[in-house]
Amino acid sequence: MYSSIMEASPLLKVSDMAENLVGSEIIKLAGEVKQKIAAGEKIYNYTIGDFDPEIFPIPKELTEEIIKAYQAGHTNYPAANGMEELRKSVSRYLHTRGGVEYNESQILISGGARPLIYAIYQTIIDEGDTVVFPTPSWNNNHYCHITGAKQVKIEGSPDNNFMPTAKDIKPYIAEAKIIALCSPLNPTGTTFSEKGLEEICDLILEENKKRGEQKKPVYLLFDQIYWQLTHSLTIHVDPVSLRPRMKNYTIYVDGISKAFAATGVRVGWAFGPQKVINKMRSICSHLGAWSPKAEQIACANYLMNDHAVDNYLVDIKSKINQRLNAFHEGFNNLKSLGYRVSAIAPQAAMYLTVKISIQGSTTPDGNKLTTAEAVTKYLLNDAKIALVPFYAFGASKKSSWYRLSVGTVKIEDIPGFFGNLRASLDRLT
Numbered sequence: 001m002y003s004s005i006m007e008a009s010p011l012l013k014v015s016d017m018a019e020n021l022v023g024s025e026i027i028k029l030a031g032e033v034k035q036k037i038a039a040g041e042k043i044y045n046y047t048i049g050d051f052d053p054e055i056f057p058i059p060k061e062l063t064e065e066i067i068k069a070y071q072a073g074h075t076n077y078p079a080a081n082g083m084e085e086l087r088k089s090v091s092r093y094l095h096t097r098g099g100v101e102y103n104e105s106q107i108l109i110s111g112g113a114r115p116l117i118y119a120i121y122q123t124i125i126d127e128g129d130t131v132v133f134p135t136p137s138w139n140n141n142h143y144c145h146i147t148g149a150k151q152v153k154i155e156g157s158p159d160n161n162f163m164p165t166a167k168d169i170k171p172y173i174a175e176a177k178i179i180a181l182c183s184p185l186n187p188t189g190t191t192f193s194e195k196g197l198e199e200i201c202d203l204i205l206e207e208n209k210k211r212g213e214q215k216k217p218v219y220l221l222f223d224q225i226y227w228q229l230t231h232s233l234t235i236h237v238d239p240v241s242l243r244p245r246m247k248n249y250t251i252y253v254d255g256i257s258k259a260f261a262a263t264g265v266r267v268g269w270a271f272g273p274q275k276v277i278n279k280m281r282s283i284c285s286h287l288g289a290w291s292p293k294a295e296q297i298a299c300a301n302y303l304m305n306d307h308a309v310d311n312y313l314v315d316i317k318s319k320i321n322q323r324l325n326a327f328h329e330g331f332n333n334l335k336s337l338g339y340r341v342s343a344i345a346p347q348a349a350m351y352l353t354v355k356i357s358i359q360g361s362t363t364p365d366g367n368k369l370t371t372a373e374a375v376t377k378y379l380l381n382d383a384k385i386a387l388v389p390f391y392a393f394g395a396s397k398k399s400s401w402y403r404l405s406v407g408t409v410k411i412e413d414i415p416g417f418f419g420n421l422r423a424s425l426d427r428l429t
Helices: 002-007 025-038 060-071 084-098 114-124 140-147 166-172 194-211 244-248 274-287 293-303 306-336 372-383 411-426
Strands: 107-110 130-135 150-155 176-182 219-223 250-255 268-271 341-343 351-356 401-405
Touching: 025 372, 060 293, 084 107, 084 268, 084 293, 107 114, 107 274, 114 140, 114 176, 114 219, 114 250, 114 268, 114 274, 130 140, 130 166, 140 150, 150 166, 166 176, 166 194, 176 194, 194 219, 194 244, 244 250, 250 274, 268 274, 293 306, 306 341, 306 351, 306 411, 372 411
Parallel strands: 130 150, 130 176, 176 219, 219 250
Antiparallel strands: 107 268, 250 268, 341 351, 351 401
């Protein structure tokens, strides 16, 4: 009892960084949703960037390889930079499917993408250095806070599918140490055009030519974790394929979590300039941020199975695209009926970008929806719909845009979603 009282004391001091670290808005919303579900409410919960294993199981061949790896006794520490067989397998995979050449020494394996992004920040950033990133985007604001970086946020626009442009970045390029980009973008599911990314690469190359070899260059953190989940006519483009000289300055983040619905398997990889990868390896090693050895061995074998990979990617993309298209069509139907909603056509990933413009409306109990947060709560409480507002990804609190994730969507639930949404919109004045 005495111990519990002491632990609860608000007078205990921690670091300034920890004291001022802001919690995840997504986790906060998820907590509210879980309470409602636990109370027996039917909630259309499309917030989480994850997959329901009953709808989107990981590849059966990968499951079999994981079991075999554990049965073979691969339960001790893995190599600090990842098992050599996995790094070689990833190197082959990147060449055959992504068209980029990185040998196994330029690849670092970790327990998913998060430790790798953290390691990139810690490797490149000194306190006070500038990081430029778009909003909405995932967690760059938090990594900046942790490393003491100066944040430069570029507010996205639906006119450009929320993707930043070279024109947006140019005013800050002279001070930047990292340009942090993601394509396909979380939360929007939108992508760079070839021209758009080329112009950003040219901007970075021009700036680094000015800096010369004596100054720290501006690096490009390029998160492409969703790159294999493109839809319709969308084609993924990456910096080094477009501009080979970007190989000196680009650090990629990638892995199996999204393309193979394997978010809990925890196998991610980064690849980039040798010195940067070496320093990231040291940081990840001190953190113990390894991917489990058995999962690494299993992933190495699975990625070599081209037939199994091809079949799985066709299947998962078809399932995701079916859901994204159904929601896109539903929002377009509502819009055609005069409702203040819209959606950007699906491009990639597992997300649909939707707009619900009801700020300023009055609810049936007389409350005015003056903020995006109030709208989000109304949708949850009245329509039983949970979506992630873009302000949870650093966008303006005034934004009416939301992320709708289809990884847990049952096709048969979609009509009920739109029935609830329409009824709630009808109750507003």
